[in-house]
Each structure stands twice: as structure tokens, then as C-alpha cells.
Amino acid sequence: MATAVATKGTEFEQMGAVPTFQVTLFVRRFNPEDGQEARWEDFDVQVHGTDRVLDALHKIKWEMDGSLTFRRSCAHGVCGSDAMRINGRNRLACKTLIKDLDITQPIYVEPIKGLNVEKDLVVDMNPFYQAYRDINPFLIASDKPEKERLQSAEQHSKFEDTTKCILCAACTTSCPVFWTDGQYFGPAAIVNAHRFIFDSRDEGAELRIDILNDKEGVWRCRTTFNCTEACPRGIEVTKAIAEVKQAILRGKP
């Protein structure tokens, strides 16, 4: 298979001749309606070189078993619907190319951990969204400007990374603290607090810092970096959490 490092001259030729190959997916199935325990089910799927795990799941759903259930929408990594655990790692199914996995082995697909499974790969996201809403994820500003508020490129750069969050929950559900204690706010909520705490236009830093200084707040973070590795948007999640910790220790940034 052609890879990103192929030489320029041959790149397009190889891209046209996309190979087809067979993979086996082991998918974690669970449906409270059928009375069965959660179990692994395997499917052999024919895929193409540019196919992603989401394409393989669609092939299963559309050609073999219509009852296989998962969330998805945009299919290119911006809507955040299809975070799942693929070969033990949290990823977006639409951003994980099958050719980049070890296709000599079965591919294991299961729901993200730490949230209740509703059906197959669908989990109850409500506790996750609630933690997000609890940190007051909106600009708090008392002034009423007639035009835009000014902000320098440097001020903007302090929080730009954390504005990329798509609330997919890949980070939060990769966090061992969150697995053992569902009350923990989790990385995604802290990332979104960071996005406002470090925004020069915002006046609500103290409020958010108070919330995250709580026993279920940032201090639960054990700096395992799982979240940073899991983030499909490349946000430096652990660094953002560390900056929020610093802000708590030093007061308002």
C-alpha cells in the first residue's frame, strides 16, 4: 500500500491503484432489548485502501447486520459523533484508516469506557455533556461593546488550541481517573474551561477556577497523558489541564 512517504513521482499512480483487502472486525455487541449479555461478534469485511473503520462498520450495517448500532455524522473528524475504542485506543472511527492498523490481526471495536452502554457502540453521553455545561462554557463579560472587542494575536494564541474541541469524549473516556470515578469532571470539561479562563475577553475565570478547585476538579488528574494521546484534534489536553492547575495556584491568569 502506498504510504505518505511515497516519492512524489509515483504517489498519484499508487493512489489510483487502491488495493482491496480483507479484514476481520471484532465488534462489542450489547442490546438490553434482546436479553443477551454483552459479547464480541466477528465480521469479515472487504475494504479498500482509503477506507476508514467507519466505512467497515457501515459495510457491516448495510450489507450484513442492520442492527449494528453506532453514532456518526460528518465522517471526516469534525462532528465528534463516532469516538470509539479501536484496538484498545480511543479514536474517531471516521479518522482511523484501516490500512494504518495492523490488518494481519483482527480489529477490535468497542464503546468508549466509563459511560453506560446503551446499545452496541452507543453510550449515554449525558454525564459527559453535563460536566461540560457545569464549567459555564460561555463567555462571561460585563461590557457591552458597540463593535468587536479587540484581542491581539498573542492573546488569541493562549487559548486557540482548546477552541478546537469537538466534544467527542475520546479524552475523558480514556482517563483512568474517570473510569474509576465518574464524578470527575474529566479532561474535556477542563479543556473547555481553559478555553475561557485564558480568553482575554472573559471575566469568569474565578468562577470556573472555583468549580475546578473542587474535589472532583483538576486535582484528580494524574497526568497520565492518555487524554492527549486520545484527542483526535491534536489538542495538548494534559498541558491545558496543567495550565488550569497553575491558574488555580497563582490565582487569575
Added chain:
Amino acid sequence: MSKPKVHHYEYDVVIVGAGGAGMRAAIEAGPHAKTAVISKLFPTRSHTGAAQGGMAAALGNVEEDSWEWHTFDTVKGGDYLVDQDAAEILAKESVQAVIDLENMGLPFNRTPEGKIDQRRFGGHTRDHGKAPVRRSCYAADRTGHMILQTLYQNCVKLGIEFYNEFYVLDLVMTKVDGQERPSAVVAYELATGELHVFQGKSIIFATGGFGKIFKTTSNAHTLTGDGVGIIWRKGLPLEDMEFYQFHPTGLAGLGILLSEAARGEGGILRNASGERFMERYAPTIKDLAPRDMVARAMANEVREGRGAGPNKDYVLLDLTHLPPEVIDEKLPDITEFARTYLGVEPYTEPVPVFPTAHYAMGGIPTNVQAEVLRDNDTVVPGLYAAGECACVSVHGANRLGTNSLLDINVFGKRAGVAAVEYAKTAKHVPVPANAADEVVSMIEKVRKSKGNEKVAVLRKELQETMDKNAQVYRTEESLNEALNDIASLRARYENISVQDKGERFNTDLLEAIELGFLLDLAEVLALTSRERRESRGAHLREDFLARDDEKFMVHSMAYLTDKPAKKPGDNIKVGWKPVIVTNYQPMERKY
């Protein structure tokens, strides 16, 4: 299986759809009226979030600009099918719309003085076409993401009530004094399979587009035109459905969008021999010509054998002359798409691209207050539409890039304001006791059907015939072929079955229902395309290559009738509606 449980609610304003237009409306309505937002997705999953390049507004932050120039560009970009009073509102209110978003917290990129930065985009020009102008306000190449996040954040702040993963499948019309009036919508709850009837004094449709009628598309899997299809099934008209935009730069073979901002920042389209071919098609603004012209030029290069790649079936988007730091700062997401999905490094290699089905210019006809029309001028009281599902018409025959993020903000806000005003004095229209019956039978029919046709197979065939026959190039013959195919797919649709018979998270069932909407809308699109025997904007008829202002400077208005279809499409009546012209008489469209 027992009948699903039905719940009832009463609101002043009911908003269907939680993308940009729906949430912008909610922000206006929420503080003044009891408001519910119903969405098939969690709000931040909406496809507004996939928009990249920016939002047009003549702020004049980096160079001289005026709303009048913006109006002209919008009218000319739309090939003179734009209603000019609406375009004027869009351009005038754009400045406040951007300021609103900034004040709500949107992190725009900034100029050295700290103001909102602006960049170039296709078809946006200085002084009526003299040169490209920097009009697009942006947040890297994730402007739509930031708009969607900011609007949701402000909905959280205002405590707006959301019903997420609720699929609205019907609009209830009640006869009052001999007239059909909207009284409620009926939603199917994904988690439980239960039904919910939301009575509202004002009902706003903000349900987005229907790109999934095509195979190659930038659209999300969930963009199946449910809202537009519901309106259609009620016998209300759809306007300008033949005008569907193909975005020039989809990742070849995949359709994933690469923003026009890539060309706004200096990217160049090249054919197999490396020629900058847009110089031949649009000598003044070249790669920054409007999307219809660029898409057509690309298709033509491929058709005439100048395509790149082993099958000569795409062209190349060249960013290699841009400094890597500019790419990282201004175009980080789309260059990552090229790396992730095609394994191409945009710093050093040109990216294979080809047009991808992107945006419906047409949809539910409204006036500039976002009120839905039941014919050329009669308003349906209490019913509103905004965003891609609506046709105001500010986009005419071809939308300019950055005008859709603007549209959802300007007309989403207007819909919210108008809906609140109406709800202040209006009474609830009574909802019949059997309001959910149609949805019950729609669902039970699919669930119980034991036919041998598969939804995915029919959908694929639909998408293939639409790509083949109703895409960039169209003829009477190709459109008739599409109509025949759709008619036979429709017959087979009667014979589908789904495997999942359950009630919880039954996406198998919902995909079947969504396919029903896709079939309806594809048919309207193919039929109105056949009836418009001219070429204008995104609609190119190879058998009628010229624009025909005498006959066709009018909007199409398609209606579903009860007439039995002897031939495919016979049951659809196509009428015409005058274009509103204020200042700009049609001219030849050169760039």
C-alpha cells in the same frame, strides 16, 4: 408490537434543527418565549461545524469595502436569480451578525491591531468586480466549528431547552376556518422509539440540506433533507430545487471538503501538465472565480483529457508555494484532511481534488422575515424556515463561499425575532388527538415490512444515478434517466425491510425513513432541472447552454399534487415566480 407511546408538549416557539440557523433563532427566541429546539443530533454535531473558510461581512477591517459591493457580488455570483432585496438585507446585516458572534465569544483570527481579520474568497470583489477583496471573517479554517460551538455555548448560557436525538418526521397541519395551519411537529425519539408531539404557536424549520442524494458529497450522513421533505409532503412548494452547488475542491474520490480559503490564501488549481487552467476561464480573478465556474472548469479539464492521476479523473490543488507557517496558521484542518485521508503532504505535494455535492441553493420558499410561503406570495402564518433548508433567495443560482455562514446568522436571527413576535399575539392552533398517527403508520410500515429490498442498496443506486445524470452536466435525456431510475427505486422502496425491529436506538429503521425523504427530493431536483431549459449558475444544461433571461429569469416553484404519475414526475407541478430586481439588471457574467 404495541403502538409507540406518544408524549405531548406545549411551547410558544418550536425550532426544528440545532445547527447554526436553529440555534441563532433560539438565542433570539429563548429569552422572550417558551422555546424548544428539537434536533436529530446533539447540537454540536450539526453540519454547520464542518464549514471552514469564513463568514462574509463588509467590515472593511483590512481594506476598503462596502455592503453595496457585497450585494452586487451576491447577485452576480447567483447569476441574477437572487432576490435583490434579500441580498441587500444579507449584506447590510452581515456586519452586525459578525459583531454579535464576536460579542458572544467567537475567537476570530485577528489583525495586528486586534480587530477581526479578513481574507479573500471566491466571487467577493472590490468595486463591482475590479479585484478580489478581503471580506471573509474567519477562525483558521474552522469558522463553522467556532460558530456552532459559540452558538451552543450561548444557548447553554440562556438555558435553552433541547430535545437531542429526536427525529422530527412530520408537521401537523390543522384546518382552521378552511385554511391549513401548522400546529405541531411530531418527533421520534432515537433512544426509546417513543413519539413526541410538540405544539407550537410558531414553528421554525432549520433542518439543513440534503447532499446525501448524491454519492460524492461533502455532506454528513445525516443530511437527508428530512425537514425539506416534510414540507414537500404537506403540499407546500419548494423553490429553485434545480440549483445545487458542487464545491470545486472535494478530496478526489472522497468528497471531503477542502475550503475555498485554500485558494483565498493563494492556492492554485492545476491540470495534469501543471497549467494554471483557471486563467483561461476567468482571466481577472482566476482561481477565485465563483464555485459554479470553477467546478465546471475542473470537470471540463478532466473531460478534455487534461485530468491528473492514473485515471486522469481529478485536478490538483497546489499549495506548495505557500510558506508552511501560513498553511499551519490559516489552513491547518484541511491540510490535515489531505494527510489523513489521501496520505498527501500539502507542503510539498499538490492535493488531488474534484467537485463534490455541497449545498442546496433552493429549498423551502420564504420571504425576508423567514416566513414560509404557500405560493408565490401568500405566507403560512406561524411557519418559518432559515438556513440551507430555506430559499429566501439570497443565493440564486449559485451561492458565494462565506455567504452561507452569513445566511444562517442573518436569517436565523430574523426567524427567531419573527417567531417571537408572532407568538406574542397568536393562539395555539389546536392539535388533533390523532396527530401522531401518520408517523406511527410510517414507522410501523417500515418495521413490519417483510420485503426483500435493502435500504443501503436503493440509496446507493439513487446516489449513483444522481451523480451520473444530475450533477455538473445535465441534459433532457440524463434527467429523464434520473427520473425513471427514481421512479423504479420508489417502487422498490415499497418492498424494503429492515433487520432491526427493536425500539432502542433503531438507526436501521431511521435510515429507511431518511431514504424516503431522499427519494422525494431527488425527484423534485431532477424534474425542476429538466423543466429549466437554460444554463444558469450551478445548473448547466448541455442542450441549452445559454442563459435565457427572457424565459427563465424566474424562480421555479414545485408542488406535489394528487395527480397519479403516468410518467415519472407527472405528479409534480412546476410554477414560476418572478425574481425581485432592485438595482442590478442582468449582465453577462464574466470574471
